[in-house]
Amino acid sequence: MTAPGERPVVLEARHMTRRFGGLVAVNDVSFDVREGEIFGLIGPNGAGKTTLFNLMTGLTPPSSGTLTSRGQTVTGLPPHRVAGLGISRTFQNIRLFRGLSALDNVKVATHRQTRAGLWQGVFGTAQAEERQAERRAWELLDLVGLSDRAGELAANFSYGDQRKLEIARALATEPRILLLDEPAAGMNTSEKGQLTAFIREVRDRFDLTVLLIEHHVPLVMGLCDRVAVLNFGQLIAIGDPASVQRDPKVIEAYLGGE
Numbered sequence: 001m002t003a004p005g006e007r008p009v010v011l012e013a014r015h016m017t018r019r020f021g022g023l024v025a026v027n028d029v030s031f032d033v034r035e036g037e038i039f040g041l042i043g044p045n046g047a048g049k050t051t052l053f054n055l056m057t058g059l060t061p062p063s064s065g066t067l068t069s070r071g072q073t074v075t076g077l078p079p080h081r082v083a084g085l086g087i088s089r090t091f092q093n094i095r096l097f098r099g100l101s102a103l104d105n106v107k108v109a110t111h112r113q114t115r116a117g118l119w120q121g122v123f124g125t126a127q128a129e130e131r132q133a134e135r136r137a138w139e140l141l142d143l144v145g146l147s148d149r150a151g152e153l154a155a156n157f158s159y160g161d162q163r164k165l166e167i168a169r170a171l172a173t174e175p176r177i178l179l180l181d182e183p184a185a186g187m188n189t190s191e192k193g194q195l196t197a198f199i200r201e202v203r204d205r206f207d208l209t210v211l212l213i214e215h216h217v218p219l220v221m222g223l224c225d226r227v228a229v230l231n232f233g234q235l236i237a238i239g240d241p242a243s244v245q246r247d248p249k250v251i252e253a254y255l256g257g258e
């Protein structure tokens with residue numbers, strides 16, 4: 001088996017910067033992510049974590065700097081093109097279709113992957129694709145443990161279950177790289193406990209690279225292969241969880257903010 005440090009780099013962030021007026025939310029951030037890694041992004045409130053995810057997924061254009069994935073430039077592409085490169089995400093503020101069922105929320109995302117167009121209508125493949133989308137949506141709901149509630153409106157789900165539904169929806173686009181923005185937020189203690197095994201299972205089963213923003217420190221430390229720490233937009237530490245946790249700059253950043 002290839003050692004983690006020898007696996008190919010799948011994301012290269014170089015000097016990524018984003019200014020909002022006079023505020024530098026992300027300041028000259030560079031790092032690599034390797035295939036199959038579970039890579040954590042932590043930092044105090046307002047450190048720039050979500051802005052960095054937004055830069056990486058086309059929601060916010062960078063002021064300067066680049067992100068490439070397997071030689072392809074990601075920065076400058078709109079979100080759907082970024083998704084087309086196999087980079088999918090969930091959101092800190094959940095973005096489900098609250099008035100649709102759990103099944104339809106996932107199905108809508110699988111549809112983005114099916115080849116819509118004239119030819120499928122002409123050759124009558126639309127129904128087959130519809131059935132395939134439905135089958136895949138059921139599989140993904142099963143994976144996140146929600147298939148017995150497939151017909152319920154997303155709005156009726158607990159916060160923790162909505163997060164799981166968001167993960168199912170992100171997986172429906174068949175990503176190679178999955179970005180999770182605070183996956184444990186709103187989950188109860190037992191759900192948080194199960195999340196580590198779940199994220200590992202998803203990574204292994206779908207052959208994914210996973211990046212996650214998370215405030216729940218035990219989850220980050222127990223789950224991530226490497227952790228990057230942002231503070232006031234700057235990358236102040238990167239490495240394995242134990243060494244990052246001991247880093248005086250990281251301790252200072254967290255204690256200084258209390």
Ligand SMILES: Nc1ncnc2c1ncn2[C@@H]1O[C@H](COP(=O)(O)OP(=O)(O)OP(=O)(O)O)[C@@H](O)[C@H]1O
Pocket residue numbers: 020023025043044045046047048049050051052092
């Ligand atoms: N669209 C925007 N316009 C102006 N300022 C913004 C915008 N988005 C983010 N910011 C600012 O950029 C900084 C970084 O915010 P960001 O949400 O990325 O931090 P974060 O680390 O994700 O924080 P949290 O952990 O609280 O979610 C904050 O000062 C925030 O107010």
